[in-house]
Amino acid sequence: ATIHDQTLSRGNGGELHQFAQGDTPVLTTAQGGPVADDQNTLKVGARGPALIEDFHFREKMFHFDHERIPERVVHARGYGAHGYFETYESLAKYTRADLFQRPGEKTPAFVRFSTVAGSKGSFDLARDVRGFAVKIYTQEGNWDLVGNNIPVFFIQDAIKFPDVIHAVKPEPDRGFPQAQSAHDNFWDFISLTPESMHMIMWVMSDRAIPRSFRFMEGFGVHTFRLLNAKDESTFVKFIWKPKLGLQSVVWNEAVKINGADPDFHRRDLWEAIQSGNFPEWELCVQLFDQKFADSFDFDLLDPTKLIPEEIIKPVPVGRLVLDRMPDNFFAETEQVAFMTQNVPPGIDFSNDPLLQGRNFSYLDTQLKRLGSPNFTHIPINAPKCPFAHFQQDGHMAMRNPVGRTNYQPNSRGEGPRPDPARGFRSFAEEIDAPKVRLRPESFADHYSQARQFFNSQTGPEQKHIAMALTFELSKVEDVVIRERMVAHLLNIDEALGATVADKLGIEKLPKPADAAVTPRDDLPASPALSI
Ligand code: HEM
Numbered sequence: 449a450t451i452h453d454q455t456l457s458r459g460n461g462g463e464l465h466q467f468a469q470g471d472t473p474v475l476t477t478a479q480g481g482p483v484a485d486d487q488n489t490l491k492v493g494a495r496g497p498a499l500i501e502d503f504h505f506r507e508k509m510f511h512f513d514h515e516r517i518p519e520r521v522v523h524a525r526g527y528g529a530h531g532y533f534e535t536y537e538s539l540a541k542y543t544r545a546d547l548f549q550r551p552g553e554k555t556p557a558f559v560r561f562s563t564v565a566g567s568k569g570s571f572d573l574a575r576d577v578r579g580f581a582v583k584i585y586t587q588e589g590n591w592d593l594v595g596n597n598i599p600v601f602f603i604q605d606a607i608k609f610p611d612v613i614h615a616v617k618p619e620p621d622r623g624f625p626q627a628q629s630a631h632d633n634f635w636d637f638i639s640l641t642p643e644s645m646h647m648i649m650w651v652m653s654d655r656a657i658p659r660s661f662r663f664m665e666g667f668g669v670h671t672f673r674l675l676n677a678k679d680e681s682t683f684v685k686f687i688w689k690p691k692l693g694l695q696s697v698v699w700n701e702a703v704k705i706n707g708a709d710p711d712f713h714r715r716d717l718w719e720a721i722q723s724g725n726f727p728e729w730e731l732c733v734q735l736f737d738q739k740f741a742d743s744f745d746f747d748l749l750d751p752t753k754l755i756p757e758e759i760i761k762p763v764p765v766g767r768l769v770l771d772r773m774p775d776n777f778f779a780e781t782e783q784v785a786f787m788t789q790n791v792p793p794g795i796d797f798s799n800d801p802l803l804q805g806r807n808f809s810y811l812d813t814q815l816k817r818l819g820s821p822n823f824t825h826i827p828i829n830a831p832k833c834p835f836a837h838f839q840q841d842g843h844m845a846m847r848n849p850v851g852r853t854n855y856q857p858n859s860r861g862e863g864p865r866p867d868p869a870r871g872f873r874s875f876a877e878e879i880d881a882p883k884v885r886l887r888p889e890s891f892a893d894h895y896s897q898a899r900q901f902f903n904s905q906t907g908p909e910q911k912h913i914a915m916a917l918t919f920e921l922s923k924v925e926d927v928v929i930r931e932r933m934v935a936h937l938l939n940i941d942e943a944l945g946a947t948v949a950d951k952l953g954i955e956k957l958p959k960p961a962d963a964a965v966t967p968r969d970d971l972p973a974s975p976a977l978s979i
Contacts, residue, residue, distance in 0.1 A: 477504055489505045517818065518817050520562075520813075520817060521613070522565070524567050524570075525567065525568050526561060526581075526781060528560040528784060529717060529772065529773055531769045531771050532554040536766050541676060546792065547584060555586055557585065558585075559582050560581045560786070561580060561713070564579065565616045571710035572705075575651070577651060578596065579596055582595070583784065583790075588794075589833060592790040593668050594787070594810070596666070596669060597664040598647065600647050600897070601647055604750055604752055615638075619632075635920070638933070643891070645895060646894070649901045653913050654909060654912055659695040661727070669685075670797075670802065671683050671684070671749060674794065674795060674796075687733070699919070726771045751800055752894070783826050783828055785817075793871060821843070822844050910944070918948050931954060934958055
């Protein structure tokens with residue numbers, strides 16, 4: 449007989465019970481009370497009624513009733529893994545961030561990959577942007593590089609984020625569709641938002657249907673600053689390059705995979721890591737100074753633009769290895785809270801208006817999602833370095849200040865104190881400007897880089913873009929929206945616009961959309977900074 453058989457026996461009603469035997473732990477309530485029967489409620493007589501006195505039933509049901517937390521407002525579907533970041537060589541010349549000082553040093557990390565638009569139960573092969581969120585547990589606090597697999601974004605200002613997400617998520621009346629098929633709301637918004645054209649080219653490309661998480665790049669998107677010990681600033685863009693290279697599926701495959709195995713990307717990561725086939729990415733940086741920023745054709749604060757790699761070559765500065773799956777999906781992958789505001793001393797923000805808004809949004813949303821200002825007490829979110837502060841109480845507080853003193857200054861010499869030398873210091877940028885709600889002129893060219901991306905694609909890849917646009921726009925009922933999109937495409941590539949129009953049965957080509965700035969292809973060359 450198996451162990452299983454030995455512990456099974458029949459209860460009074462013939463139902464099967466599993467009882468503790470040998471080393472099997474005794475089932476308890478959450479309060480630790482041993483349980484005698486977990487299959488029958490306490491009743492008056494075998495046929496009831498049930499008694500409210502049954503605390504075991506009430507506790508079991510109460511806890512089950514509260515198992516769900518809100519899914520993320522975006523990037524709801526995701527999959528995470530543990531690993532480490534290893535620094536290649538010292539970046540002390542550019543940053544005082546502790547994790548970049550000592551070659552060969554490994555720092556623990558947790559990564560969550562995600563899709564943006566679908567709900568938690570959606571399928572993996574949706575045509576969508578993939579989130580690539582990395583939490584590195586440095587000796588100076590957690591650094592969260594909350595990126596995507598696409599180097600640019602739909603919008604230039606965070607105030608538009610609720611609009612773009614409302615437009616892409618299921619429509620309020622009908623509650624569908626998800627990211628798999630196009631719909632009027634999304635394309636209506638996009639066709640009225642020329643700044644999204646560069647991102648749209650990437651989203652319609654094969655980049656948006658990766659073969660697996662292991663074959664994707666990751667981008668910090670925004671321009672950040674590195675600050676060295678002397679507080680000298682260097683601008684930086686962060687890029688993760690997969691050791692396995694880039695691979696995508698084609699749309700036909702994506703549709704079939706979604707039907708056959710909606711968890712395809714999850715399973716791929718799980719199986720790779722469990723079989724010791726650890727995926728790896730190199731962290732590359734594009735470094736540049738104010739002089740380059742001033743000479744570049746685009747504004748480095750504009751998140752709809754990238755710096756072409758031909759102009760500033762990304763330099764590898766370390767590697768990320770994922771070598772362990774979480775023990776518990778909910779505790780770790782679901783409860784992990786990434787926040788762009790989490791940067792260690794030596795890494796600072798730029799004034800990118802999308803980044804500045806994100807710095808508010810992530811902290812704000814974690815309170816709603818995780819339900820308590822103490823979400824850093826959850827192990828996956830806790831720093832792995834010494835920490836000390838005077839924050840106390842609140843839901844689920846686990847680590848109140850110890851002793852009598854919970855404030856500063858205090859005359860007892862107790863408790864932690866700020867340290868101007870080691871603490872976070874913002875770059876002391878001089879700004880002299882009126883307080884306004886204005887978009888800078890330097891953010892106005894919406895087509896040049898969209899065209900540059902389209903031109904960088906091979907023939908088959910360009911065809912995929914045309915097919916994706918045709919497929920998506922064919923789902924749009926409103927002809928005006930279709931035509932408005934074609935008018936934008938004509939600004940990006942005439943043949944692309946004409947092909948899509950033809951496939952959509954638009955007989956008379958619309959006039960190209962008004963381009964605020966004359967599109968241009970020529971981009972300046974400038975040497976990369978050396979490490
Ligand atoms: C979630 C990336 C723009 C708000 C995420 C996640 C990623 C990401 C990767 C998933 C994090 C996880 O795995 O838990 C990006 C990138 C952006 C961008 C690369 C642009 C460059 C924005 C903007 C806002 C925003 C502009 C709002 C102003 C959020 C929120 C979540 C989220 C509220 C849910 C966080 C949570 O509940 O844990 N984003 N995002 N994002 N993002 Fe963004």
